[in-house]
Amino acid sequence: MIILEHVSRLFRSHGQLIRAVDDVSLEIGEGQVMSLVGESGSGKTTTGKMIAGLVTPSSGRVLFEGRDIRMLERDTRERYRRAVQIIHQDPYACLNPVRTVGDTLAAPLRLYGGADRRSRNARIGELLERVELTPAAAFVDKFPHQLSGGQRQRVAVARALSVQPKFLVADEAVSMIDVSLRISLLNLLLKLRWETGVAFLFITHDLALARHFGWDGRIAVMYVGRIVEVGPTRAVIEDAQHPYTRALLAAVPEADPRITRTKSRLRLRSQDPPSLLHLPPGCAFHPRCPWAESGLCDVIRPELTLVRDQEVACHVAAREGALPDLTTVGSSQ
Amino acid sequence: MTESLVSIRDLSIAYRGRGGTAQALREVNLDLYRDETLGLIGESGSGKTTLALAILRMLPPAAHVPQGQILYHQDGRAVDVLSLDAERLRRYRGEQVAMVFQSALSSLNPVLRIWDQFLDTARAHGETDQAKIRARTRDLLSHLQLEPERVLSAFPHELSGGMRQRVMLALALLLRPRVVVLDEPTTALDILTQRTIIDLLRSLRQEFGFSMMFISHDLSLAAELADRVATMYAGRIVEIGRTDELFYEPRHPYTVGLLQAVPTIHGDHRTLQSIPGSPPDLQRLPPGCPFHPRCPYARPACAEAEPDLLRISDGHRSACFFWDEVRGPDVGKIA
Numbered sequence A: 001m002i003i004l005e006h007v008s009r010l011f012r013s014h015g016q017l018i019r020a021v022d023d024v025s026l027e028i029g030e031g032q033v034m035s036l037v038g039e040s041g042s043g044k045t046t047t048g049k050m051i052a053g054l055v056t057p058s059s060g061r062v063l064f065e066g067r068d069i070r071m072l073e074r075d076t077r078e079r080y081r082r083a084v085q086i087i088h089q090d091p092y093a094c095l096n097p098v099r100t101v102g103d104t105l106a107a108p109l110r111l112y113g114g115a116d117r118r119s120r121n122a123r124i125g126e127l128l129e130r131v132e133l134t135p136a137a138a139f140v141d142k143f144p145h146q147l148s149g150g151q152r153q154r155v156a157v158a159r160a161l162s163v164q165p166k167f168l169v170a171d172e173a174v175s176m177i178d179v180s181l182r183i184s185l186l187n188l189l190l191k192l193r194w195e196t197g198v199a200f201l202f203i204t205h206d207l208a209l210a211r212h213f214g215w216d217g218r219i220a221v222m223y224v225g226r227i228v229e230v231g232p233t234r235a236v237i238e239d240a241q242h243p244y245t246r247a248l249l250a251a252v253p254e255a256d257p258r259i260t261r262t263k264s265r266l267r268l269r270s271q272d273p274p275s276l277l278h279l280p281p282g283c284a285f286h287p288r289c290p291w292a293e294s295g296l297c298d299v300i301r302p303e304l305t306l307v308r309d310q311e312v313a314c315h316v317a318a319r320e321g322a323l324p325d326l327t328t329v330g331s332s333q
Numbered sequence B: 001m002t003e004s005l006v007s008i009r010d011l012s013i014a015y016r017g018r019g020g021t022a023q024a025l026r027e028v029n030l031d032l033y034r035d036e037t038l039g040l041i042g043e044s045g046s047g048k049t050t051l052a053l054a055i056l057r058m059l060p061p062a063a064h065v066p067q068g069q070i071l072y073h074q075d076g077r078a079v080d081v082l083s084l085d086a087e088r089l090r091r092y093r094g095e096q097v098a099m100v101f102q103s104a105l106s107s108l109n110p111v112l113r114i115w116d117q118f119l120d121t122a123r124a125h126g127e128t129d130q131a132k133i134r135a136r137t138r139d140l141l142s143h144l145q146l147e148p149e150r151v152l153s154a155f156p157h158e159l160s161g162g163m164r165q166r167v168m169l170a171l172a173l174l175l176r177p178r179v180v181v182l183d184e185p186t187t188a189l190d191i192l193t194q195r196t197i198i199d200l201l202r203s204l205r206q207e208f209g210f211s212m213m214f215i216s217h218d219l220s221l222a223a224e225l226a227d228r229v230a231t232m233y234a235g236r237i238v239e240i241g242r243t244d245e246l247f248y249e250p251r252h253p254y255t256v257g258l259l260q261a262v263p264t265i266h267g268d269h270r271t272l273q274s275i276p277g278s279p280p281d282l283q284r285l286p287p288g289c290p291f292h293p294r295c296p297y298a299r300p301a302c303a304e305a306e307p308d309l310l311r312i313s314d315g316h317r318s319a320c321f322f323w324d325e326v327r328g329p330d331v332g333k334i335a
Helices: A044-051 A074-083 A101-112 A116-131 A149-161 A178-197 A208-211 A233-238 A243-251 A257-262 A315-320 B048-054 B086-096 B114-124 B130-143 B148-152 B161-173 B193-209 B219-225 B243-248 B253-260
Strands: A004-011 A016-027 A033-038 A059-064 A084-087 A167-171 A198-206 A218-223 A226-232 A304-309 A310-312 B004-017 B020-033 B037-043 B063-075 B078-079 B097-100 B179-183 B211-216 B226-233 B238-240 B311-312 B316-317
Touching: A004 A044, A004 A198, A016 A044, A016 A059, A016 A226, A033 A044, A033 A208, A044 A167, A044 A198, A059 B179, A059 B311, A074 A084, A084 B211, A101 A304, A101 B148, A116 A149, A149 A178, A167 B211, A178 A208, A178 B253, A198 A208, A208 A226, A208 A233, A218 A233, A218 A243, A226 A243, A233 B179, A233 B316, A243 B193, A257 B219, A304 A315, A315 B063, B020 B048, B020 B179, B020 B211, B020 B238, B037 B048, B037 B148, B037 B219, B048 B063, B048 B179, B048 B211, B086 B097, B097 B161, B114 B130, B114 B148, B114 B161, B130 B148, B130 B161, B130 B193, B161 B193, B193 B219, B211 B219, B226 B243, B226 B253, B238 B243, B238 B253
Parallel strands: A033 A198, A033 A218, A084 A167, A167 A198, B037 B211, B037 B226, B097 B179, B179 B211
Antiparallel strands: A004 A016, A004 A059, A218 A226, A226 A310, A304 A310, B004 B020, B004 B063, B063 B078, B226 B238, B238 B316, B311 B316
16 A cells, blocks of 8 residues: 655755665555664654655655555545554644644544534544543543643544544654553554554554564564664564664563563674764664674675565675574673 | 661652642652662652652752651761751762763753863862862773763763763762662663663672662663662552562552553563553542552452551562452563
8 A cells, every 4th residue: 555665865964964764665555564663863753754745755756556645646645645644752742732622633524524513523522432532522622731641642543543544654652651551552553453454654662562563564673764674573573684673672671570681682893873974884784783794794785685584684694594693692690 | 687878758748739739759668778779660640750859859849848758878877868958968969869860961061061060070079189080080981881082072962862871870970979869761762772771770880889779660671670679659659579579479450550561572472451540630639549440459448548568578568458469460471
């Protein structure tokens, strides 16, 4: 349904050009989940915004139902705009503070539905029930500041659902919510997948969350603008083949003392992420990578190649058929 | 018997606001022992930040302390932190107890080079020998895997978030405090940077021998770093114990709820559950146990009285009448 073809996006910063997204290709079919994982500055948010049409690619194409979203005729463009919706990270910033919940939800209904007030109100009630803000009547006249962060994010989800989308870009949609409420929002999104078959680009920095939400889907891992590994969730989490993915998995603390204190560590050659203004030549990860080979990784940029069940942009993994084990790992205790 | 460095006794703190008085802390008792790392976990509004700020007496003006004591133990004497005069309080902060805030950018002075910030801090506490200050600073920065010369001549905005966080740690340790309090030390940092900070905190504590108390909403940080963990809810400690006890034998339904809500990477793919309802309004706490409206174990008794921390074993306590029925989720199974 959504295809990215060699999409790049440049931004200007301090008079210099930054390549925030560099030659990204992705394909997400109807009802599928693609988790986009990476750290800050990896380009995952810009990628999501290009899919939602909020940022235009500097080069490459975003295809909706096989057609470039910049070249859609009027009726297809309308369909695309309804089909693809985005849920932003910050539930405090994305709702209009002077609009009630009811007004917020009525606006897209008026724009796309054109229905009369009575059926709009019925639809608003339905939407609020769907996102579990019940009884709906208690929420319709509330303003955003009268709601908790979790409730606001539910309103944002309801607004996205109001136009019956086929594709949701969820950009760190649950990150700012407290632990006890985060999972109920995540479970709500999961439920929407089952009920409506909506596809997801699930953007997160949290690998465990990506695994939980997209266990039956795929994961793409981004590093300073490029996809370095993409494949089925299970393969990427349990049998990562890119050194950066391995480093993330080894580094992430887990809420289980025995697991987190005994899991093997990966010692990086440098602690500091590169600046987007001065990206290293060859593979951008090579200055930190324990597997890096000089004369190869610092010279030639690796392309995505099939390694086991996933595609990986690593010279060593591609040549060996799998990323070899390192002997320098040790546990912390 | 392990030596207590900080003892909090029956401490209550309230904030006066437009809508009434919010009870941020209610009769909290807690000890921080020598050489331990204590993790305070809880969600926003649980009181964990108020508790941390209280130890340094850095509470906002709207806060008042209706009752309780904060005792700092030094040379066999107990110092009452809440009654220190301005000069002694200034020395207590930094020399005895140091704080590392979450936002490293806003706690460093943006118009001073890093070296000047170290110099100012040392001078303010009576150290005049510049060569000595420089040596100590360089030593700390090297321990934190920073290049001293490059960092010392930089302004805060010229450093990455992870580097600033490490500078903050070095600055906190400059005066050799016995206690370091950290507010969300890894929140908002990238995963690889988080790992660097966690490993550094562990090695710094071994090297310099301070006690550490950190507050976090992140259970994985507690699993990783803490010797003991205290769970806070609605202004009280509802469970406290050794880290293994809290994670593998939790005895308070709220701790269990938090554990059930956190996904892991290794281990089984298990169903995650959220805690129903929402955190209480601190201006209008429910009667009895404030968790009872959200609690799967709740009975009529829970709405009538609020349980004290009840003893389960040495050091493990839970503020739940029915702690012996409470069972944790299946954690610790490796798939």
